[in-house]
Amino acid sequence: xxxxxxxxxxQKFNLKVYEDEVKTLSQEQAxxxxxxxxxxxxxxxNVIKHLLKESVV
Numbered sequence: 001x002x003x004x005x006x007x008x009x010x011q012k013f014n015l016k017v018y019e020d021e022v023k024t025l026s027q028e029q030a031x032x033x034x035x036x037x038x039x040x041x042x043x044x045x046n047v048i049k050h051l052l053k054e055s056v057v
Contacts, residue, residue: 007015022030 022033025033
């Protein structure tokens with residue numbers, strides 16, 4: 001894997017914290033969590049696209 005796409009130490013720690021949290025969720029809670037995560041990723045994608053578009057202009 002390209003080292004630029006690897007996680008840094010703090011991200012690895014945060015991922016482990018989330019992993020432990022998710023294990024305690026019910027199926028319904030996990031589904032809600034996943035949908036919210038996907039929504040946030042879509043918003044992040046839109047922000048990045050907007051910033052890239054603005055930087056070209």
